[in-house]
Amino acid sequence: MPRKKKLLILSSGRPAAWRSCQIIAPNLKATYRLLEDRFEIEYFQVDFDSNWEHPSPEAYRKGFVSALERFLPDELILVDDLPDLLKIFAPIPDGPAIPIPEATALTFHVYGNFTLRSREWTRLAALLLSRCRVKFLCASPRQTKLVGGFLGAGDTNAVRYSPFAVDCEEWRFEEGERTRTRAALEIRENQRLILYSGRISLQKNVIRLIREFAELVRQGDQSSLLGLIGPFDDRDGISLKLNTPFGYMFHKIQLALRELSDNTRSRIRFFEPRIGDELRELYCAADVFASLSLYHDEDFGMAPGEALATGLPAILSDWGGYPGFARPEVPCETVPVTLETEGLSLRSADIQAALRNALDQDVATSRRRVHASAFKRYFSIPAIAETMKEQLDAEATRFPGFNSRLKYLSTLAGAAKPHPEWIPGSKTFYEEIYRSYFQKGMS
Numbered sequence: 051m052p053r054k055k056k057l058l059i060l061s062s063g064r065p066a067a068w069r070s071c072q073i074i075a076p077n078l079k080a081t082y083r084l085l086e087d088r089f090e091i092e093y094f095q096v097d098f099d100s101n102w103e104h105p106s107p108e109a110y111r112k113g114f115v116s117a118l119e120r121f122l123p124d125e126l127i128l129v130d131d132l133p134d135l136l137k138i139f140a141p142i143p144d145g146p147a148i149p150i151p152e153a154t155a156l157t158f159h160v161y162g163n164f165t166l167r168s169r170e171w172t173r174l175a176a177l178l179l180s181r182c183r184v185k186f187l188c189a190s191p192r193q194t195k196l197v198g199g200f201l202g203a204g205d206t207n208a209v210r211y212s213p214f215a216v217d218c219e220e221w222r223f224e225e226g227e228r229t230r231t232r233a234a235l236e237i238r239e240n241q242r243l244i245l246y247s248g249r250i251s252l253q254k255n256v257i258r259l260i261r262e263f264a265e266l267v268r269q270g271d272q273s274s275l276l277g278l279i280g281p282f283d284d285r286d287g288i289s290l291k292l293n294t295p296f297g298y299m300f301h302k303i304q305l306a307l308r309e310l311s312d313n314t315r316s317r318i319r320f321f322e323p324r325i326g327d328e329l330r331e332l333y334c335a336a337d338v339f340a341s342l343s344l345y346h347d348e349d350f351g352m353a354p355g356e357a358l359a360t361g362l363p364a365i366l367s368d369w370g371g372y373p374g375f376a377r378p379e380v381p382c383e384t385v386p387v388t389l390e391t392e393g394l395s396l397r398s399a400d401i402q403a404a405l406r407n408a409l410d411q412d413v414a415t416s417r418r419r420v421h422a423s424a425f426k427r428y429f430s431i432p433a434i435a436e437t438m439k440e441q442l443d444a445e446a447t448r449f450p451g452f453n454s455r456l457k458y459l460s461t462l463a464g465a466a467k468p469h470p471e472w473i474p475g476s477k478t479f480y481e482e483i484y485r486s487y488f489q490k491g492m493s
Contacts, residue, residue, distance in 0.1 A: 054090040055442065057082070058123035058154075060138070062130040063097035069325070070352040071131040071161065077215045077431060078129040078159060084435040089442065092121050102133045107141040114141075114148055123154050125185075125446065131161040135174050147178040155183040155446030159212070160197055162189075162347030162370075165483065168200075168460040175452050183446035187212035189350035190371030195486035200459075202451035212441050213374065214350050215434035218426040220326070221359035223418045224334055231335035235319075240273055242409045245336035245362075247279040247329065248353040250299055252286040253345040255367070257306045262342070262401045264314045269402065274409060279321040279332060286345070333357050338408045339364040341372070342385065342401065344394045344474075346484070348372065358382060358425045361418030363411055365404045367396060370487045379424035383408065387488040389481055393474040394488065459483065 059082055065072050082091060094117050097104070104110045118126070132138055139147045150156065156179070164171070186209045188194040198209040237243055244263065250256045256278065263276040282299045307315055324332065333339070339357035341364075348370030355375065358364055363381035366372040375382040385400045411417075427433055462472040462479065471479035 054088070055125070056090045056121060056123045057092075057442070058117065058121055058126050059091060059093045060126060060128045060130075060132075061093065061095055062132055063095045064099075066131050067133075068131070073217075073352055074161075074214050074350075075130045077217055080217070080431050081215050081435045081438060082127075082129070084432060085439065085442070088439060092117070092123070096130075096132065096138055098137070102137060104137070104141055111141050111148060118148075118151055118154065122151060125155045125157050125442070126150065127157040127159070129159050131163065135170055136177065139174070139178050150178065150182060155185065157185040157187060157446065159187050159214075160189070160193065160349070162193075162345075162349035164193075164197060164349075165346065165459060166463055168456050168463050172452060172457055172460050175449070179449045180451065182449055184208055184449045185210060185441070185444075185446045187441060189214050190374040192370060192373070192486050193349045196483070199483070199486070200452050200456040202453045207444065208447045208450060210441050210444070212438055213429060213434060214352070214355075215431040216352070216355045216359050216425075216429045218359045218422070218430040221330055221333070221356040223361045223415075223422050224330075225415045227331045228334040228415075231331045235335065237275065237335065238273075242274045242337040242413075243277055243335060244274060244338045244340050244405070244409075245277045245279065245332060245357070246340055247324075247332075247357065248341065248343070249283040250278060250280050250303065251283040251345075252294070252299065252302075253343065254286070255342040255344050257302060258396070259340060259342050260303070260306050260310075260318065262398060262405070263318065264310050265398060265402060266405055267311075267314045267317065271409075274317070276318045277321060277332065277336065278318070279324055279329065281323050329356075330360060333360040333362050336362055337413050338362070338405070340366075340405070342367045342396060343372070344369055344387065348487075351375065354382075355429060359422060359429070361420070361422035361425070363408050363421070365401075365408055368488065368490075369394075375425075375429075377424065377428050379420065380428065381408075381411070381421050386490070389474065389476050389484075389488060391476050455483070 061075060061079060099105060186197050188197055188209060188211055190213065191211055194209050194211050198206060201208060246256060246259055248254055266274060284294045284296060284298045339354055339362045341354055344367060350371040354364050354366055354372065358375055358380060366382060366384050367387055368384035369387045373384050376384060383404050385396050385404055388395050462469045474480055
């Protein structure tokens, strides 16, 4: 019997700052647990404090090195959105990297913040990656194009498509929950609920969704409702180095609502952030999920993924990881995105057509169950475990190095002020980097 490949799974001992990351990493670990009969797997937890500092870096380094020397893994796999890779592999300030055995490959599940952490990746390449074999597992086909665009010439197998998993046992459709929740919310049988769930932030494009709902009403929609679930979040503006003080998004939303008629405003409902069963109940109660997000980190889309797992039809911007959900019998319609001089753009006519088409669909329980079953075949934890076997069986390739684009990006991302080349707009470095996130034929 051939020897099983040995995998050492490296994960964080503290929760990530972003809710989606708090879901993704546990789902990945659940996926690996289903593979324990095929691979020999051990787990190592990285225990840093809330400031991402280790209280005893010498002890941590000793424990990490000991685990590597004892287990001698074929692959060291990072499943978390770990805030600072340099502190993992060089826990002592200005100290040498933790020695990775020559036979051990490094595998990274790449999160959406790859571009924003370009300086960290550049430094890690010099510290460690230049002498390693690597795999970059990307959550969507378009993210594989984005990450691959930063690598030097060489074996393109370093970048591979391996989507995140959705817990389809938790996110499921229940007819009874739909009936009870709609009754509690006083939603009539003939009314259709359009739902958005996620951060209410600048790049999530929620204001545009509100205005498109208002246009739907203006064109004669008599019964649809719009529900918005999530916290107001000003961090997008900060990451873009814009002047977005505390309360910026709340103020912008209030201004947008004042533009609407009383009738339209009365059909828009805001819900406090919800998780788990409370959020699933709203997905069951809804008729359409909608997100027009143009967020630069939209590598996968956990919120629409969980909604689709309940059989809820989705209207999504054709951006980043979103079009990866468009599989046979999965009710996901994407709205084309273009990059103009003034930034990323979606045509109102396309959004309106998608909304009307989704609202006209059959909402019968049987259809919801067919949709949920189709999504489960592609994105459930067991389904991803099956597809991940191929990625883990494949041999890692020698790190081809990052090209000059990543170094240039690191100077733009690290600048104190916004740089014209890093602001969404045509014929800029931004377009060169993110072309794969909106261009047809890239999904």
